[in-house]
Every structure is written in C-alpha cells, then in structure tokens.
Amino acid sequence: MDNTRNSIYIDIGEAGYTGGEPVIKNIKFSVKRGESILITGPSGSGKTTLILALTGVLNNLLEGYVDGNISIFGINPLDPQEFTSIPETIGVVLQDPEKQLSMSTPYDEVAFTLENLGYSSNDIDRLTREILNWMGLGNKMFIDSLYLSGGEKKRLCIASSIVHKPRLLILDEPTANLDPWGVKELLEYIELLKSRGYTLIIVEHKAKYFLNLSDRILLIKDGELKKIYQVKNVKPHDLENDLANEGVDASCKIQSKGVVKSGGEVLYTVDGVSFRYSDKDEEVISNVTLEIYKGDVVLFMGPNGSGKTTLLKLLAGFYKPTRGKITLHLDGRSISLTRPTREVFYISQEPDYMFIYGSVKDELWKSGAEQDVIRLLEEVPWLRNLMDESPYNLSHGQRRWLAYYIARLYNPDIYLFDEPSAGLDLNLLRRFLTWIMSIREKGKTIIIATHDPRLLQLDINSIFLVKDGRVEKKDVKDVIGMMNQLFRGG
Amino acid sequence: MRPSTVFIYGLGITLLAFLSRDFTSLLILSVINGSIGLYLGLRRGLKFFILLFFIGLIGVFINALLFANYGEPIIIFDGFVLREMFISSFILVALRLFSILGAALIFTSLVNTREFIRSLEAELYLPKDIAFATSIGIRMLNILSRDSEEIRHIRVMRGKSRYPLTPSSFLSYLRPLLSLSIERARWIGIAAEMRGFGRRKRSVRKGRLDRLDMILIILFLIQIIIIVAISLGLT
Amino acid sequence: MKMGGFDVRYTAIDLAYLGVVAAVSGVIFALTWEVYYIGELIGGPIGARILSYGLWFIGAPLAATLIKKPLSAFLGETLGALVETIIPTYGGFTNLIYGVSQGLFSELVYLLFRYRRFDSLTATLAGAVAGIPAVYLDALLFEEIYPLEVMFLILIGAMISGGIYGFLSSLAVKAVKH
Numbered sequence: 001m002d003n004t005r006n007s008i009y010i011d012i013g014e015a016g017y018t019g020g021e022p023v024i025k026n027i028k029f030s031v032k033r034g035e036s037i038l039i040t041g042p043s044g045s046g047k048t049t050l051i052l053a054l055t056g057v058l059n060n061l062l063e064g065y066v067d068g069n070i071s072i073f074g075i076n077p078l079d080p081q082e083f084t085s086i087p088e089t090i091g092v093v094l095q096d097p098e099k100q101l102s103m104s105t106p107y108d109e110v111a112f113t114l115e116n117l118g119y120s121s122n123d124i125d126r127l128t129r130e131i132l133n134w135m136g137l138g139n140k141m142f143i144d145s146l147y148l149s150g151g152e153k154k155r156l157c158i159a160s161s162i163v164h165k166p167r168l169l170i171l172d173e174p175t176a177n178l179d180p181w182g183v184k185e186l187l188e189y190i191e192l193l194k195s196r197g198y199t200l201i202i203v204e205h206k207a208k209y210f211l212n213l214s215d216r217i218l219l220i221k222d223g224e225l226k227k228i229y230q231v232k233n234v235k236p237h238d239l240e241n242d243l244a245n246e247g248v249d250a251s252c253k254i255q256s257k258g259v260v261k262s263g264g265e266v267l268y269t270v271d272g273v274s275f276r277y278s279d280k281d282e283e284v285i286s287n288v289t290l291e292i293y294k295g296d297v298v299l300f301m302g303p304n305g306s307g308k309t310t311l312l313k314l315l316a317g318f319y320k321p322t323r324g325k326i327t328l329h330l331d332g333r334s335i336s337l338t339r340p341t342r343e344v345f346y347i348s349q350e351p352d353y354m355f356i357y358g359s360v361k362d363e364l365w366k367s368g369a370e371q372d373v374i375r376l377l378e379e380v381p382w383l384r385n386l387m388d389e390s391p392y393n394l395s396h397g398q399r400r401w402l403a404y405y406i407a408r409l410y411n412p413d414i415y416l417f418d419e420p421s422a423g424l425d426l427n428l429l430r431r432f433l434t435w436i437m438s439i440r441e442k443g444k445t446i447i448i449a450t451h452d453p454r455l456l457q458l459d460i461n462s463i464f465l466v467k468d469g470r471v472e473k474k475d476v477k478d479v480i481g482m483m484n485q486l487f488r489g490g
Numbered sequence: 491m492r493p494s495t496v497f498i499y500g501l502g503i504t505l506l507a508f509l510s511r512d513f514t515s516l517l518i519l520s521v522i523n524g525s526i527g528l529y530l531g532l533r534r535g536l537k538f539f540i541l542l543f544f545i546g547l548i549g550v551f552i553n554a555l556l557f558a559n560y561g562e563p564i565i566i567f568d569g570f571v572l573r574e575m576f577i578s579s580f581i582l583v584a585l586r587l588f589s590i591l592g593a594a595l596i597f598t599s600l601v602n603t604r605e606f607i608r609s610l611e612a613e614l615y616l617p618k619d620i621a622f623a624t625s626i627g628i629r630m631l632n633i634l635s636r637d638s639e640e641i642r643h644i645r646v647m648r649g650k651s652r653y654p655l656t657p658s659s660f661l662s663y664l665r666p667l668l669s670l671s672i673e674r675a676r677w678i679g680i681a682a683e684m685r686g687f688g689r690r691k692r693s694v695r696k697g698r699l700d701r702l703d704m705i706l707i708i709l710f711l712i713q714i715i716i717i718v719a720i721s722l723g724l725t
Numbered sequence: 726m727k728m729g730g731f732d733v734r735y736t737a738i739d740l741a742y743l744g745v746v747a748a749v750s751g752v753i754f755a756l757t758w759e760v761y762y763i764g765e766l767i768g769g770p771i772g773a774r775i776l777s778y779g780l781w782f783i784g785a786p787l788a789a790t791l792i793k794k795p796l797s798a799f800l801g802e803t804l805g806a807l808v809e810t811i812i813p814t815y816g817g818f819t820n821l822i823y824g825v826s827q828g829l830f831s832e833l834v835y836l837l838f839r840y841r842r843f844d845s846l847t848a849t850l851a852g853a854v855a856g857i858p859a860v861y862l863d864a865l866l867f868e869e870i871y872p873l874e875v876m877f878l879i880l881i882g883a884m885i886s887g888g889i890y891g892f893l894s895s896l897a898v899k900a901v902k903h
Contacts, residue, residue, distance in 0.1 A: 052680075061683055061736055087686030098633060099677035102626050102741070104604045116686035146632050160685070318643040340647035352666045353640045356650055358900050367648070390900040392669040410648070504818035508865050542815050549766055550867070557871050583867055594810075594817020603811055619740050620804070626744025627751070627808040634752045654753070660780075661893050664753065669901040671745040672791070679738030687737045 091161030097153035179451035264294035273324035302466030345412035368409025523592030531595035779890030782855035785831030786848035802828030826858035852891020856883035
C-alpha cells in the first residue's frame with residue numbers, strides 16, 4: 001500500500017445513523033489523486049449519508065456507525081484521533097449555503113476555516129483575500145452575506161472550503177438551488193478546480209451536468225453501489241440511457257409538448273405593476289402588464305432573484321403593488337386582493353412554512369370537507385399511518401406531498417407553486433407533473449414560478465420570462481432554444 | 491477602539507443604574523449617559539428607538555399615577571392631584587431608565603456587531619463556543635424574520651390569526667420556526683466541524699486600546715467613584 | 726467543556742442549536758412587541774409584563790429540551806439575551822442582566838434533577854422559576870413605584886406565564902426534532 005498517501009480507499013460494509021438500521025451497504029471504491037468522481041443515484045439513495053460516513057462525521061459527530069475501512073490519503077476518518085486531521089485534508093461544500101454559512105461577511109466566513117486550522121494572522125488575511133478575489137467576490141468581502149445572490153453564496157461556500165488547499169474536495173449536490181445560468185457558472189469553476197489538480201468527489205442526482213467532467217461515475221441505488229462507469233470507455237449516448245433507466249437525470253435535452261391555446265376567460269389583469277419591499281429597497285418587479293386566463297397552466301420562468309416569487313406573492317395577495325393594479329376576476333366579481341385568501345392558494349418552496357397544526361390528522365381534517373379527506377386517505381394510503389405524527393417529523397418528500405394535499409383540500413380556484421420541482425429526481429418529478437395535470441383537469445388555474453427547464457414538459461398555456469423584475473410573454477420554443485443554448489452539447 | 495471596552499462600560503452603567511437608589515446618583519448617570527447616548531444615537535439615526543423609549547415612559551407615568559400617588563400634594567389642577575410620592579418615584583424611575591437607554595445607545599452607536607462578536611473571543615476571553623453560537627444567532631435573525639413573514643402570510647391564507655396572541659398560536663408559530671432552524675443548525679454545525687472548529691484555539695486578533703477607550707474608562711471610573719462616595723456619604 | 730463529573734463536549738452542532746434558539750427567542754419576542762406596547766400603554770410595565778413575561782424565559786427550556794446537556798438552559802437564555810442586547814432591543818443591557826439571572830435559575834432546575842430529565846416537566850419548572858429573578862430585578866428597576874403586594878401578584882403571574890411558555894416550548898421541540 002505505498003500508494004496510500006496518494007489515494008482514497010473506501011470500503012463500507014454498512015453505515016447508518018442508528019445501530020442496526022443501515023442506510024448504506026456494500027460500498028467499495030477507490031479514488032486516485034486528481035481524479036473526479038461523480039456519485040449519482042435517485043433521491044434518497046443514501047448519497048449524503050455516504051459523504052457523512054467517509055468524512056468521519058457520521059460516527060464521530062452524529063452518533064451513527066460505520067462498519068468498514070476508510071483511508072483518505074493515509075488518514076482514517078473513522079478514528080476519533082485521526083478525525084481531527086480531516087479538516088486539513090478535505091473541503092466540503094454542502095447543498096444549501098444557508099445551511100453552511102455561519103459568519104456575517106464573506107471575509108469572516110473564509111477566515112473562519114483558516115482560524116480553526118491555526119494559520120497565522122498574516123497568512124489568514126493574505127489567503128482569504130486571494131481566494132475571494134479568485135472566486136469573484138473580491139469587491140464584496142466585507143458586505144453582509146445576506147446581500148449575496150444564491151450563486152455568490154455558493155461560490156463563497158466553495159471559497160471557504162478550498163482556502164486551505166485541501167487534497168480532496170467533496171461537493172454535495174452542488175447544483176441544488178441554482179438556476180441554469182448559475183449552474184453554468186458553477187461548472188466553469190469546477191472545471192477550473194479540476195484543472196488545478198484537485199481531487200473531486202461530486203454527489204449529484206442531476207448527473208447530466210457532470211458527465212463530461214467526471215473520470216468515473218458511481219451509481220448508488222437503495223443504499224448500495226450498483227455500478228461503476230469508466231467514462232472514457234462508454235459512449236455518451238449509452239451512458240445517458242443507462243443512467244436514465246436507473247432513474248437518474250442524465251439527459252440535457254429539454255422536451256416539451258409545446259403550448260396549448262388558452263380557452264378561458266380572463267382571471268388576472270395585471271396592469272403596470274411595480275413593487276418594492278420598502279422605500280430603501282430597489283424595485284423587485286418593474287412595470288409588469290399581463291393577463292392570465294382561467295384554467296390555464298402558466299409558467300413564470302427566470303433566474304433566481306428575478307422577482308418571480310415576489311410576483312407570485314403579489315398574485316396571492318400577500319403584498320400590494322407599490323404602483324399599478326392587480327385585478328382578480330373570480331365568480332363574476334372583479335377585486336383587488338388586499339390580503340391572502342384560501343381561494344388563491346400559494347404553496348411555498350419550503351413545505352415547513354405551510355403547516356399550522358401539530359399533527360397530520362389536524363392538518364387534513366381541519367383543511368377540507370369530510371368527504372374530501374376520506375377520499376384522500378383512500379387515494380394515499382401512506383398518509384393513514386402517519387396521522388398522529390407531527391408534520392415536521394415526516395421526511396422531506398412526505399412533507400412536500402402533505403403540503404400539496406392540504407392545498408387540494410382547501411379546493412382553491414388558483415394554485416400558485418414556487419419552485420415545486422427543486423430537489424425532485426426523475427421519478428418524483430413525473431409523479432408531480434401527473435398530479436398537476438389531474439388538478440388542472442378539474443378546471444383549476446395553475447401558476448408556477450420556476451427556473452427548472454424540466455417543467456417545460458407540462459401542457460403549458462402561457463409562459464413568461466422573468467428577468468431583473470421585468471416580465472415578457474414568450475413562446476415555449478424560444479424558451480427551450482434559450483435553455484438548450486446554455487448547455488450546448490449536453 | 492475595542493468593542494469590549496464599550497460593552498463593559500454599557501454593562502457597568504446599567505448595573506450602576508440598577509443599584510442606585512438616590513436622586514443624585516441617578517441624576518449623574520442619566521445626564522452623562524443620556525446626553526452622550528442621545529447625541530450619538532440621533533447621529534446614527536436611531537430616532538425610532540428613542541421614540542419607543544418615550545412611549546414606554548408614558549406607561550411608567552400611568553403606573554406611577556395608579557400605584558404611587560400618595561403623600562403631600564404637590565401639583566393640583568382640574569381635579570387631578572399629583573402627590574409627592576408620585577413625583578419622586580416617577581422621576582427616580584425615569585432617570586434610571588434614561589441612564590439605561592443612554593448606555594444602550596452608546597453601545598449601539600459605537601460598536602459594530604461583527605467586531606463585537608470577534609471581541610467576545612479575543613478580548614473578553616470567552617470560549618470560542620460562545621462567539622460561534624452568537625455569530626450563528628445574529629446570522630439566523632434575518633433568515634428567521636424572513637421565515638416568520640412567510641409563516642404569517644400562510645397563516646392568514648389558511649384562515650388563522652396573523653399574530654401569536656394565544657398559547658396555541660404561539661405553538662403554531664414556534665414549530666415551523668424551530669423546524670427550519672434546527673435543520674439549518676444541524677448542517678451548519680456539521681460544516682463547522684468539517685472545517686476544523688473542534689480544534690480551534692482562541693483567535694488572537696485584538697483591537698487596539700486607543701483614546702476613545704481611555705475616555706470611556708475614565709468616564710466610567712469617575713461615575714463609579716462619585717456614586718460610591720455618595721452612597722458612603724449617605725450612611 | 727468539563728462540568729463536575731460530566732465531560733460534556735459541546736459540538737458545533739450543539740452550539741449552532743444554541744445560536745438558533747437565541748435567534749428564535751429574539752424573533753418570537755419581536756413578534757409580540759405590538760402586544761407589549763399596547764399592554765404598556767394601557768396597563769404600564771405591569772400589564773405588558775404579565776401578558777408577555779413567559780416569552781422572555783423561553784430561551785432556557787427551548788435550549789435545554791433541544792440539546793439535553795448541562796449548561797444548555799443557562800446558555801440558551803443568556804445567549805438569547807446577548808443577541809437581544811446586540812440587535813439592539815428596547816432595554817439594552819438590561820436584557821443581558823435579566824437573561825443571565827433567569828438562565829441561572831432555570832439551570833438550577835435541571836441541576837436539581839441531576840441533568841437526567843430534559844422533558845416537559847423540567848421545561849415547565851425552568852420557565853416558572855425564571856420568574857423569580859425577573860420580578861426581583863423588576864422590583865429594583867421600578868422599585869419606587871410598585872408596592873409590595875402588587876409585586877407579589879406580579880411574581881405569581883410571571884411564574885405561571887413562565888411555566889406555560891416553558892411547557893409549550895418543550896412541546897414545540899418534541900414536535901420538530903426527529
């Protein structure tokens with residue numbers, strides 16, 4: 001084993017959070033210095049647990065267990081003593097910047113890593129400035145991290161994870177929360193890191209973005225390592241199909257059924273609407289004029305921070321426009337919404353915001369008519385076993401669906417979805433799309449704000465592009481063309 | 491200027507205000523700190539904050555009227571009799587509160603949050619853990635206010651009250667806030683450990699002790715000496 | 726950190742929990758400020774305090790039920806107070822003084838149970854006893870105004886309010902911690 005110091009060996013028989021309940025099993029692979037490995041698989045297959053296991057966090061910090069042997073460039077992370085050397089050797093970028101950033105400013109965030117590792121004051125200052133400049137955050141070093149965009153926060157996380165020049169960089173779902181433009185930028189940075197010789201382990205269910213980047217691809221399904229692909233030995237087309245069959249998002253091609261004509265009456269008249277949160281803020285929405293028709297599926301597409309969520313909230317009556325007017329034409333009346341109402345049901349990206357009761361039972365029975373709840377429970381058997389559970393203790397996927405079912409029980413005329421497909425893998429996405437169409441069939445209006453091109457598979461009636469607070473009606477073909485251009489050759 | 495100096499000053503003045511019972515001591519405290527505080531605070535745009543104080547003072551006035559209005563009548567008008575206990579108690583409490591306000595304004599105007607959290611570890615010699623937890627707390631505040639705004643909208647949409655006025659609505663608000671926060675905290679903690687937090691030794695970047703620090707220290711010493719002298723003199 | 730016979734290390738996760746409890750306490754308190762001011766205008770500091778007293782004590786039961794380690798109650802309340810001092814809130818450094826005192830009393834409850842119980846019972850008691858230093862400090866702050874009988878009534882009110890919110894805090898933690 002003279003290659004120990006230049007390689008990573010992972011041999012996990014079993015690992016989990018509680019003894020006797022393994023989440024991952026039979027995972028064995030090695031990584032050579034400078035290699036890029038993609039670990040992919042459907043949601044919930046144990047990929048994140050694998051990261052926690054191989055960094056030693058699972059057994060040392062989370063009171064979990066790992067049966068096996070791990071050697072990261074000669075260090076055994078499972079051993080409590082050697083675990084303390086792990087931070088020097090590895091850098092980890094987690095999925096969600098809000099769940100990683102702990103300091104007020106970018107400078108402090110990056111310096112935090114170096115301070116922990118005992119660097120001198122001078123070195124801390126020099127290295128921090130260097131890396132922030134390199135990641136394009138040089139002019140934002142001392143502003144509050146609050147004000148960074150999603151992409152900038154991601155870059156900040158990366159910066160703070162590589163400032164100490166670790167030998168291994170682990171990225172957990174790096175494209176999560178990023179819009180396609182952000183993903184493109186991220187990929188450029190990752191290519192750069194790869195060219196600088198970093199050993200990369202990337203965990204990502206959207207394999208499509210990383211097929212070109214990776215030397216090897218590991219497929220993890222149901223907690224086990226099912227296949228290893230040597231990328232240079234497989235034809236791209238075969239690779240894509242194979243992975244797609246396993247339920248992994250491998251295809252970059254964006255499909256769409258095209259636009260179906262609107263048939264209904266006018267539901268919303270939006271006239272010259274602008275909005276800012278307060279006098280001190282900039283306008284989030286500028287001079288928007290459009291119409292939405294009853295019974296339509298409407299998509300507001302745009303990058304993060306473009307104002308689409310705010311637009312949804314204005315349509316829901318959460319806020320009043322600072323200029324202009326939004327008129328809702330419902331049941332023969334024409335009104336301006338001044339407060340939220342159950343007829344216009346807004347479903348947040350984060351299901352936890354949606355719950356108001358302490359049990360699934362109450363959430364269901366207190367939201368809809370008795371017969372609707374009974375019908376729902378027949379339709380969705382897994383709900384029946386969870387009636388006494390607190391909604392917050394359900395798995396993330398279950399919480400998502402619970403929020404959707406609650407919405408349906410209120411039987412609103414209009415459904416507003418904010419980024420509903422975030423984090424959904426192929427199968428879950430398909431289920432969601434089917435469900436949307438079933439609601440639409442009942443004559444409901446569905447309005448979705450998203451940056452996810454996969455939603456173009458819906459039967460869309462109108463699509464609007466939202467950028468920097470401005471909204472423009474588009475043709476689906478144009479939008480697809482734009483998206484495909486971003487990832488040419490994907 | 492060291493944030494820790496201002497912190498200790500503010501804390502010290504507040505403690506002195508709590509412990510002082512006589513008019514002269516409280517007068518000194520409130521005049522010195524109230525005026526400096528108001529000056530600095532208004533310069534910093536803390537008008538709203540100061541306004542709240544005076545609104546609070548109205549409540550104190552009313553309570554004093556209800557509970558402490560006895561003794562020799564001092565002011566009589568239109569059927570209202572304001573007696574000596576009311577006047578003296580109101581003045582003492584008002585002076586005390588004003589000193590405390592002054593201390594708070596001085597601290598807020600002179601100290602930057604980020605620098606202060608650093609100073610917890612570097613100057614006040616508190617364990618790194620405290621500074622870290624405080625930093626997380628401050629960071630989470632903004633995220634949580636965003637959360638609570640969203641929760642409020644959803645509640646109204648689903649037909650509930652906007653504000654947590656009853657125990658059950660308190661719980662209904664607290665659950666989602668906690669759920670989201672705990673999830674974030676868990677990962678932030680994991681990330682921090684992965685970045686070597688466990689091995690962190692105290693960060694040694696102290697601020698310099700400069701003229702402003704000396705002014706505050708001397709000011710504090712003057713006040714404490716006078717007050718102690720008064721309390722000894724009174725016995 | 727070592728504590729007597731216990732070797733209790735606070736991991737960064739525990740500390741992040743503390744930070745988050747501090748922030749949540751701060752936000753909950755800010756949400757009820759409207760109530761505080763209305764209560765204050767009508768009933769003075771007394772009226773406002775009776776309505777909202779218990780809310781000031783939730784840092785301790787929240788942190789303790791969540792983290793379940795020695796000193797968690799004290800730290801939860803104190804850090805919440807520190808955060809409030811920094812923001813700043815109306816009350817400035819008094820928050821810190823109250824917070825430390827309340828935290829100490831709440832911590833005593835858990836100590837008395839030998840740090841074996843971090844459940845609804847201890848949370849309720851922790852919330853209730855925090856009322857004692859709070860009212861005592863109030864007596865110092867407003868001494869000249871309120872006669873002893875009134876202060877006694879306030880104490881009872883504060884302890885009941887604290888107990889209720891302490892209990893509710895433990896329920897909330899149980900509802901969300903997997």
